[in-house]
Amino acid sequence: MSDTVATRRSLGLRLTVNGFVIFWLILAAFPFLWTFWGSFKIELDFFSISDWTNALTGALTQEAHGSSFTGAGYEGAWIQEEFWKAGINTTLVCIFVVITSLTLGTLGGYALSRSGYRYTFWLLITALIFRALPPITLVAGYLLPFFEWNLWGHLATTVIVLVALNQPFTLWMLHSFFQSIPKELDESAKVDGCTQFQAFRHVIIPVMWPGVITTGLFSFLLAYNDFAITSMLLSKENQTMIPKIVSFMGTTQTEGNVMFAVAAVVSATAPLFVLVMFFQRQIVSGLTAGAVKG
Amino acid sequence: MKHRTFFWFFLPSGLAMLLFIAFPLVSVLTQSVFTPHEAVLMTVENCGPFGCKEETTIDQEATAELRDSNPLGKFVGAQIYLDRGHLAAAEVAEAWRSTDSVSAFFAELSDLPFYSALSFTLVFVFTVTPLTIVAGLMIALAVNSLHRHLKGLVIFFSLLPMIVTPMVGSLILFWMIDSRGVIGTALQYISGDPTLSLKASTPLTWITLIVYGxxxxxxxxxxxxxxxxQTLPQDQLESAQIDGATRWQRVKYVIVPHLMPLVTFVALIQLMDNFRVFEPIIGFSAEAHAQSFSWIIFNDMHGETQLLSSASTTSVLTILGVAILLTPVLIRTWQDFKGKK
Structure with missing residues (x-):
């Protein structure tokens, strides 16, 4: 807002507003900082019964490891419990989900935005209904055929399922994005003798990247964050990071195991941090795209 | 675009949704009205030196044959829907007859898994959704008044709770509210009760989950x-100010009406997303005090014996719930579409 005399705020209001922002920032960021800091401690410090400042100073970590920081949790999670395998699985799942959903989504979204027939409306509505279904309600429908045809447990199956579940959202996003690209562009290419696909390839593909990157980010987040589907459809050796972390939680009886989970949680958060840092603008625009266009 | 071209462009995407959303839906619906065959039993008379005994054993051959000839299982119609794990028709009727007050009736109901999930899900949806909107609006107004260099940084940190995996986010908070964790310890200190634990009681667990939501x-x-x-009509704000509107009145009569379509949008998305609440229940290990529909489905399928029929039935009931929530949106979209023509 402009800083004219009329909109200038009183000191009291400014303090309240700034205080509220600081309060919210602590609420939003403190848990992550705290857990990041604590992941380098031993369990008795992170969950300190005697004195909560131990979690900050790492007094007991000092006694156990000779330094107030230790990578024991990370070592235990990544090497001993083979979290690196889950990391590789997550990487594979995310890469293939993003590439496949964008390929299918751009073709479908482009077609939906360029066809004026009534069935495009019904297809979009169907997609909206599919988007509203909780994915876990479909899992019971997957299990029997997947067991029957030996598809259960493989990464490829999970990738395809996640791509399909992601299609409704991808189609909506890309549909509204392609609508904002003037039709005249590909019309004129067609007048010059291109087929529809050539027009798409030579005219639309070069200008579609901003929308595609934004949509791709959300496909990535869906694949990366999923727990319901991956935990039900992947076998133990193909587990991705999130189900793996939850299975750490099942075996927390022995000391130190909780810290494996803490270290794994911090490791799984790190890529998202980087993602938000680099793509903040795209994430914000993607979140608001649906709202502004209705 | 010609129908033919459209078909080929849309085919891959459509096929994926048909195979992995539409067909599973049909399959879920079918499974919810069939149960697996029971084993075929046969009685054999075994005669030994100490006389004859009748023994009942499983007739493996006949069982396999029955399962092969009718792979869907036994048709039971609405039986699974009405059993104790789902709508619990008999139990509800019994509770209605045997209890004399409404509160006693609801107390009886909350022992049934479906109704206990229903009550938590509804409470979660209808507290989290409005409070999210209020919180979001307050943060937006506060951040909007900040200096422009600060805004980017604040938005960065603000995005974290949403972007971070729900399971990871709930685990992080779960460790902090542990009675040995930092928030847990602080709460014990504030309340003066060293035995206070957020995990121990149902109301506190619900509040924790709602705060997380x-x-x-x-x-x-x-x-x-x-x-x-960012798209606020500046002239309206200014004229309101000239007319002597206070800051609060400007928020109430200019800003909020301007944001109203966005409020509807956020409310609808939130209704859909909160209805499927699932990860926090696992993350906070809150199964004992709070169950949701998604959690029941997960729990049915997760065990050693996968109760697919039961999970399917809960799935169908969940989908019906989503449909009820979604009807207003569909009607609105339809009206928009008609309006455009």
Missing amino acids: IWHAAPFAFVVFYAGL
Whole structure:
């Protein structure tokens, strides 16, 4: 807002507003900082019964490891419990989900935005209904055929399922994005003798990247964050990071195991941090795209 | 675009949705009215030196044959829907007859898994959704008044609770509210009760989950409202000010009406997303005190014996719930579409 005399705020209001922002920032960021800091401690410090400042100073970590920081949790999670395998699985799942959903989504979204027939409306509505279904309600429908045809447990199956579940959202996003690209562009290419696909390839593909990157980010987040589907459809050796972390939680009886989970949680958060840092603008625009266009 | 071209462009995407969304839906619906065959029993008379005994054993051959000839299982119609694990028709009727007050009736109901999930899900949906909107609006108004160099940084941190995996976010908070964790210890100190544990009682667990839900969803509402604030009609604000409107009146009569379409949008998305609440229940290990539909489905399928029929039935009931929530949106979209023509 402009800083004219009329909109200038009183000191009291400014303090309240700034205080509220600081309060919210602590609420939003403190848990992550705290857990990041604590992941380098031993369990008795992170969950300190005697004195909560131990979690900050790492007094007991000092006694156990000779330094107030230790990578024991990370070592235990990544090497001993083979979290690196889950990391590789997550990487594979995310890469293939993003590439496949964008390929299918751009073709479908482009077609939906360029066809004026009534069935495009019904297809979009169907997609909206599919988007509203909780994915876990479909899992019971997957299990029997997947067991029957030996598809259960493989990464490829999970990738395809996640791509399909992601299609409704991808189609909506890309549909509204392609609508904002003037039709005249590909019309004129067609007048010059291109087929529809050539027009798409030579005219639309070069200008579609901003929308595609934004949509791709959300496909990535869906694949990366999923727990319901991956935990039900992947076998133990193909587990991705999130189900793996939850299975750490099942075996927390022995000391130190909780810290494996803490270290794994911090490791799984790190890529998202980087993602938000680099793509903040795209994430914000993607979140608001649906709202502004209705 | 010609129908033919459209068909080929849309085919891959459509096929994926048909095979992995539409068919599973049909399959879920079918499974919810069939149960697996029971083993065929046969009685054999075994005669030994101490006389004859009748023994009942499983007739493996006949069982296999029955399962092969009718792979869907035994048709039971609405039986699974009405059993104790789902709508519990008999139990509800019994509770209605045997209890003399409404509160006693509801207390009886809350022992049934379906109704206990229903009550938690509804409470969660209808507290988290409005509170998220209020929180998002407050953050958006506050951030919007900041200096422009600060805004980017604040938005960065604000996005974290939403972007971070729900399971990871709930685990992080779960460790902090542990009675040995930092928030848990602080609460014990504030309340003066050293045995206070948020995990021990049902109301406290519900409050924890609701607070988590708001924490997780507020950034989304904030970002949407913040974008809306950038398009505020400045002249309206100024004329309201000239007319002597106070700051609060300007928020109430100019800003909020301007953001109203966005509020509807956020509310609808939140209704859909909160209805499927699932990860926090696992993350906070809150199964004993709070169950949701998604959690029941997961629990049915997760064990050693996968109760697919039971999970399917809960799935169908969940989908019906989503349908009820979604009807207003569909009607609105339809009206928009008609309006455009």
